[in-house]
Amino acid sequence: MLPRGRPRALGAAALLLLLLLLGFLLFGGDLGCERREPGGRAGDPGCFPGPLLPRVPPDGRLRRAAALEGDPGAGPGDHNRSDCGPQPPPPPPPKCELLHVAIVCAGHNSSRDVITLVKSMLFYRKNPLHLHLVTDAVARNILETLFHTWMVPAVRVSFYHADELKPQVSWIPNKHYSGLYGLMKLVLPSALPAELARVIVLDTDVTFASDISALWALFAHFSDTQAIGLVENQSDWYLGNLWKNHRPWPALGRGFNTGVILLRLDRLRQAGWEQMWRLTARRELLTLPATSLADQDIFNAVIKEHPGLVRRLPCVWNVQLSDHTLAERCYSEASDLKVIHWNSPKKLRVKNKHVEFFRNFYLTFLGYDGNLLRRELFVCPSQPPPGAEQLQQALAQLDEEDPCFEFRQQQLTVHRVHVTFLPHEPPPPRPHDVTLVAQLSMDRLQMLEALCRHWPGPMSLALYLTDAEAQQFLHFVEASPVLAARQDVAYHVVYREGPLYPVNQLRNVALAQALTPYVFLSDIDFLPAYSLYNYLRASIEQLGLGSQRKAALVVPAFETLRYRFSFPHSKVELLALLDAGALYTFRYHEWPRGHAPTDYARWREAQAPYRVQWAADYEPYVVVPRDCPRYDPRFVGFGWNKVAHIVELDAQEYELLVLPEAFTIHLPHAPSLDISRFRSSPTYRDCLQALKDEFHQDLSRHHGAAALKYLPALQQPQSPARG
């Protein structure tokens, strides 16, 4: 970089931004003088960012205003009509200035929405960002894990407890419980740090189509007293003539939409905002029964009373899409859109002139590979996210010529994790409850329904998916009555990156999210006996697992080679099928060693749990306390991933107890890509051996001489026929 070149170029860049912003303002201001049509928003239950139903009243009730085009006096533009003429361009935000964004979010569905919003914001942003997320416990768990694993440079995230803010707004009668979260935007000036002077507040249902810094730059446009930047409501709601006796809250003309807000927190605090909105709300509530549009009603009522507070923003910064929106007026002449607001309860199914364009735009970010947003910000230096530096160093130390490079790289990969991707009800605390733990990718989705039928208890499943596949998965669950009915199945999406299936990392994610004291560590292509869930809980209690006895309960595994077969309802039926050759013990033909120590002959006759000894290659399906050892994440792809875990259990002196009435049955499927690679590639097998050697070194480090016992097993080359 040439020192002498810099100031000139910087000047040119500054001028460019200045011109850009001048353009936005001229353009937005001009169109902002016209009228728009009703918009609204319904959140998902338990959530949300903007007020809920009925921001758009049901279509049937909607009466179109007679003179949408006329009546210039009705617009909120009146008191700052000057916005409409050419205005001085706001100075661009200083390069690399940290921009602050606040979002209120609660619940599983809105957490997904927030991520799509954030993806669109990150795609276009050129500045470091600080996200201030006001969340309930569910959203916090999801978003904290997500951002921690996402590791996006130059993005800082702070969380604020929505529960603690509830008392400040819960006295306001609301037509919808979730409106409580919408109302929380009112208390941001006191909830956010006192030193924070400016913040952009967003609903979860907006999508960015441009760089957020140009929105931030509009702060410079505020007069000395203006404190709230808003786009006019593109709806007739506040005109109060939608139906007979329609009595909305007071507003300037069409009022403002609070899906996108620029807040001068400092000025609001100084102006006594806390008292101001409460006074207004209390007074209005003397004659109005409740807020209809949550915070938006109150913001509008306050603004009606104190019009000097509001700065009207160009309409392109909050293009409101509803069936009867007049937003088209805002952008139809425009060649550019800045922020799209899906504020109809119909969301993507809304119908308006350009909805196909908008929908495709939204789908772009819904399916966008979030890994691609891990890129460094241009020019702006930033603190790397926690752990990122060590990771970079470890990756840099890898040798690209190492034949096992792919394995090394895959082991180090930090996958983005979206826990409880779909709504989930945690199981009630029960001392002997057990969660089925498994992992899968798209090609095993069809197992889920059968699994739900066989296992009536809680499940924790890790799914290895791309962002686009996660959406397919969502549709799959929604389309299945069996799956949609189950609130006790937690789906955790681990986003794909790299060529090898990170099987043990997936297992660990599912294991970490299990909420019962015990876990059944299964695989997705197994169907447990119908009675297994209840039988395991009873066995755990009887055996005093975890409390009196450090043990792993073995669930004997069988397999069918038939596509369709009649699943045995009892051990007696199972033994009959076994004798008839319709069932086999698991991997009987290919790899009997994996389950031989279970001692199927003894199991046939057993009436009580019996202890078995570890032996090389043993990999039974077991039930253990939730705090059991984790899986070794070094095993990626095919091979040794479960075996190593059982070695670790044995090394930590877990007893292995086979349960006499338990069984689980493997269904046929095509070999996985990883097993195909294992079979066809000698390098793959060599790399697996290298992993095993390293595993044993670590084992020796932790368990000393006791680890010697496992050495022969680890040194024995694995047959390529293994499957």
Next chain:
Amino acid sequence: MLPRGRPRALGAAALLLLLLLLGFLLFGGDLGCERREPGGRAGDPGCFPGPLLPRVPPDGRLRRAAALEGDPGAGPGDHNRSDCGPQPPPPPPPKCELLHVAIVCAGHNSSRDVITLVKSMLFYRKNPLHLHLVTDAVARNILETLFHTWMVPAVRVSFYHADELKPQVSWIPNKHYSGLYGLMKLVLPSALPAELARVIVLDTDVTFASDISALWALFAHFSDTQAIGLVENQSDWYLGNLWKNHRPWPALGRGFNTGVILLRLDRLRQAGWEQMWRLTARRELLTLPATSLADQDIFNAVIKEHPGLVRRLPCVWNVQLSDHTLAERCYSEASDLKVIHWNSPKKLRVKNKHVEFFRNFYLTFLGYDGNLLRRELFVCPSQPPPGAEQLQQALAQLDEEDPCFEFRQQQLTVHRVHVTFLPHEPPPPRPHDVTLVAQLSMDRLQMLEALCRHWPGPMSLALYLTDAEAQQFLHFVEASPVLAARQDVAYHVVYREGPLYPVNQLRNVALAQALTPYVFLSDIDFLPAYSLYNYLRASIEQLGLGSQRKAALVVPAFETLRYRFSFPHSKVELLALLDAGALYTFRYHEWPRGHAPTDYARWREAQAPYRVQWAADYEPYVVVPRDCPRYDPRFVGFGWNKVAHIVELDAQEYELLVLPEAFTIHLPHAPSLDISRFRSSPTYRDCLQALKDEFHQDLSRHHGAAALKYLPALQQPQSPARG
């Protein structure tokens, strides 16, 4: 839309564009005065858009210029230094002006590159586009099919035969055959239509990061005599001091890069371009042995001689990425990039400061769902693509409340099709050759290697993938020595859209692309006998299939329920396995009707082909002439898709001849999602029955009373146990 609002808003929009462009020019012009570093480009063999190796000489040979920063006299900016100061902004192109883009493309790999380039261009464009594609036969077949099925509104595509242009440039000695395609950019003024005055010419390895109309607008900046707009080469190649005796072609200073060109075709024609470049090239070739960088050498030599022709463009419109590029100088001060040029032979593996950013940007469009670009252009009215109007009408007539709506919609969906996604060598013409035809999605990729081992002949496979999956598939093939070695397997990507698997549309794509006189209509989870390919060719010849005899040759189908088994090398071995219970006739347990007419008992003993009669539900795997009836595309998802085809063959009086030595074996796999849905959903089964009814109505229309024969079969409800 308010008539009175329009002129004002239009004015504002125009002003915005004007200001934007002023910004670009100021900024680009300013930075354009500085120096940049070497760049180059290597195409894939058989192709390409820019000159090939060694636009970047191998690193080892590269000697960094001593004084990259100094030496102001060396830059091509000298003769139009005025570019560097503030300039009058070019007027924006009129709203909805048609922009013309020319690209030279040849071969399979470059065709993929062009699609990624086009996706990035369409993502940002706001104008109708006319693409002028100069292609060889391979690229034409691919791109014609792709654009025809893509149906992007406001995109017109014209093709020009590269072969016809070859004689005009083939006299130029070139260091690389593929340079021939690069050289074709020189003859565009005569090759493109005489009435075409302006065109943007692009290499296939550029990615747009902004709206192309702003590039087009730079035409307005040309003086009255300028005819070629170019960005300075960001490399020291033309300084001629990279190594001892380095003798590049003559150029102004660092010369220009021809990855992005604005051509005033009208002025070039008027100025006698045809003669001009030939004279220059002939003269230089008296002392230089050949072009090193194809067209770029000649463009630069002509410009050195006629500096008045060139208009220097801001460097952001061709950011050249190579290991030692000085491009960073161009954009490091910028907050915006316009066009990225992957002009290093290393492509994405190039190393430079911001490569991660650039790579993620490129990957965004590589994996971008092209279906999302089918959106209408804002505001600009355009002729709908061929067929689009009828399609829209048909879709609009569907009833969203119809329980079979999903089926109807899926049947009407036009999928984007990318034929021969990977390099493919057509089979030599042989009168009895036979192509294996099948279709698959990602979950069956692991079948491909085994299939290649079993079938040494040509294959035509349709793959149902998303854009992102297509890239995974590409890596999968590249990583497999077995697959990478096969040039006779044609992979056709059909892009996913909609919830149901369009099985028969996929079969028809694969069938239409088969290039041999005969086809073996198989399914992906079957492995044919090792001898089948040769045996079929011999049988076709012996039986006079197609010429003397209208027949379908039946290949008896078996199945194994084992994950791994020893594939029989002969009919004798097969019969032994059958007797041992290691093999079954196909669907013996679940659905014997599907293959019963094959008469396995007779097949055991048969020494010669024997004729069998059609019966209800018969769905054998058959060999037929390539011009056989297509599959009925109404059958989407699971069920009746093959059965209907066999009915059609029978109705058209194809004999069914079972071959005594032929066999194919089905390998086990998990049930597909579609079959799971079929089993669990009564609606799904009802919809399938509705499709069958409609199929029979059509059958009756075509075959009259003869179709009565099939009525009972069609009315019989299909068992949900079918699989």
